[in-house]
Amino acid sequence: MPTVRDVTIGLMRELGMTTVFGNPGSTELPMFRDFPEDFRYVMGLQESVVLGMADGFAQGTRTAALVNLHSSAGVGHALGNLFTAFKNQTPLVVTAGQQARSILPYEPFLFAERAAEFPRPFVKWSCEPARAEDVPAALHRAWLVAMEPPCGPTFVSIPIDDWDRDCAPFSGRKVHAGRAPDAGAIAECGQAMARAKRPAIVVGAGVARDGAWDQVVALAERHSAAVLVAPMSARCSFPEDHALFAGFLTAGREAIVAALAHFDFVLALGGPMSLYHVEGSGPHVPDACEVWLIGDNHVHAAWAPAGTAIVAQCDKALDLLLAGPVPGARTAPAGRVLPAPLDGSVMTDAYVLQRIAALRGPETIIVEEAPSSRGPMHDRLPIVAKDTFYTTASGGLGHGLPAAVGMAMARPDDKVIAVLGDGSSMYAIQGLHAAVQHGVSVSFVVIKNNRYEALHQFGRHFGMQTLVGTQFPELDFCMLAGGHGVAARRATDAASLDEALRWSFAADGPTLVEAVVL
Structure with missing residues (x-):
């Protein structure tokens, strides 16, 4: 008979989940024995990065992506971006290893207690199959639920010894899901x-x-x-x-x-x-x-x-x-009044965003995680084509950088520009490694103001003029990029900004621009 792994791989191929995002541990390795040549494994150096890449990929392909994590520790690392995927309504099938069934009564090392409960409430459905031979059916249900509107992540915990067990063939069902309007x-x-x-x-x-x-x-x-x-x-x-x-x-x-x-x-x-x-x-x-x-x-x-x-x-x-009733004649509303262009005499985030808008192609994809610059972005970086802007719906940090990598993998013919705050970048800087490994065409533009500016803005809302633990002038993103194999340039004024952005936007592989602003 075929094994659980054989049947599952066939199901994944049938569902189009042939790209696997992961950072596996010991309890996940048997899943990848004799890994098929038509599949692609995308490794992230930290589990939140893995989730973020899968989120971007799933949004770009409009179909559920498969994520493989390590039992409780790996799932725990990924929860922040799992929360974001849930708020983004992104279809994901998240799997995690579990220790062998025979030793679960003894609380073995690296097992997951209440595995199916752990990722809730940030998944639509979760389970740990009662039998090894139920794994394909569980994964199929996870895919169906993830893809059913409103889309979202699902979770399946799989014991390590399930993969080599015998398993009868499994055929996926066709389910036509959707909500017809009243x-x-x-x-x-x-x-x-x-x-x-x-x-x-x-x-x-x-x-x-x-x-x-x-x-x-x-x-x-x-x-x-x-x-x-x-x-x-x-x-x-x-x-x-x-x-x-x-x-x-x-x-x-x-x-x-x-x-x-x-x-x-x-x-x-x-x-x-x-x-x-x-x-x-x-x-x-x-x-x-x-x-x-x-x-x-x-x-x-x-x-x-x-x-x-x-x-x-x-x-x-x-x-x-x-198809409904036609309205009577109306006067068109007044158009939006935009602020006057900046001359670049001062390097601000608004000026950086204005130059990105001027130098990018209108069809390029913006993936944004620069919370304090969202207002200037609305004023200076208009989004004019469909499916060209993505950001986190949760407000959690660490999604944007890896999501840009996943988006570039999903849409390899498009240029992706990741507009990132310096604080946000550090939540998932390991994602630069995956960008190099897969040669994706992403321009990482880090707006460096040496602090968590969003917190300073919020602090002023509460009348707090001084905040502790929110400054980090020591960070050098060009050195961080180089350490991951990403070419980088620093921009400190208008001339160097234009030069760096033109270089980055013209590059085929990943590049980083550190834009130092006041």
């Missing part, structure tokens, strides 16, 4: 939008996940509706150079109400609109403003503080809205 509710929403005098659309990451970019553009143009981006959205869902683009909502209660005060109808698509980072008070939406929410995540629908929610995939819902 036609009656969509019709009511469409009628309300057509009646409105001043409609607006708020787009979240779900629009990009559902491939609904063009449909949102068509709906906005049909209704002359202003389009804003939901707070902390992890994807690009509308062209930021479009005449109807009105900017970004801030993750604060009063700020959201103020930004929407002009509108009498708001349609929030593909993610939470009322996402808060600080305490607030007062209403959640403006008075006399009718709010509708459409997205595939029933959890978002349940906790939204205002509005009528429809659980549905954005592309399917938008098809129905576009």
Whole structure:
């Protein structure tokens, strides 16, 4: 009979999971005996890096990626980016080794106690199969659940001695999953939008996940509706150079109400609109403003503080809205006013982002993890093409650098630019090693301000002028890059910045630019 490993490898091939991201330990090694030549193993030097690379790869390919970690210790290291994958709604199948079944009663070295419980609540489903021969079925279910909207990571713990056990052949089932929108509710929403005098659309990451970019553009143009981006959205869902683009909502209660005060109808698509980072008070939406929410995540629908929610995939819902009633004539809303260009006399993060925008191709992919520079990025680095912007939906650090590597592996014909803070970079600097190993075309641009600037900004919010443990002027990213085999250049003024960015953007392999800012 074939072994559990034989059957599992065949299933993985059938499901398209032939790229394995991992950092294995002793209890995972039997999985890789006679590793097939048509598979690819991507090693990361730390488990959070492994998760981040897989997250970027899965988002780039739009299918679940396979991650292999080491029992409790490895899963523990990866939890931060597992949390991010959960918030990103990224489909992942995460496996981890377990000690041999025969010695589990004796709490052996490097075993996982309550293995299936450990990664919760950051996985949609988890299990440790009751029998070795159940491993393929468990992995197949993990893949199905990961891919079912709303997508997300799943987890399977596999004892070390399962892989060589006999196993009957296993055939995967076809499951057609999805959420068809309620036609009656969509019709009511469409009628309300057509009646409105001043409609607006708020787009979240779900629009990009559902491939609904063009449909949102068509709906906005049909209704002359202003389009804003939901707070902390992890994807690009509308062209930021479009005449109807009105900017970004801030993750604060009063700020959201103020930004929407002009509108009498708001349609929030593909993610939470009322996402808060600080305490607030007062209403959640403006008075006399009718709010509708459409997205595939029933959890978002349940906790939204205002509005009528429809659980549905954005592309399917938008098809129905576009077939709905035609609005009367409206005056187009005023366009967004952008700040004046900077002259480069002072090296700031805003200037660095302005030059990235000027020197990059519009189809290049931006993977961002520079929290304190998000505001300047909105002003200076417009995202104008679909599927060209990715960031963390969780707010956790250590995702951006490895996610950029995974994205470049998923889309090898595209240039990837990782815009990173210096503090964020250090959470996953080992990801540079994988970039070299696989020769990916990533430009790592590290905005170096020698501190956790996001914490300083937040400290000022609390009236704290001095923070401890948030400065690190000693870091040298050119030396760190060189130690991993990545060519690097430092930029300290406008001239050296342009030279370094042009060099990096033209390179075929991984490069790093350390942009020193005030």
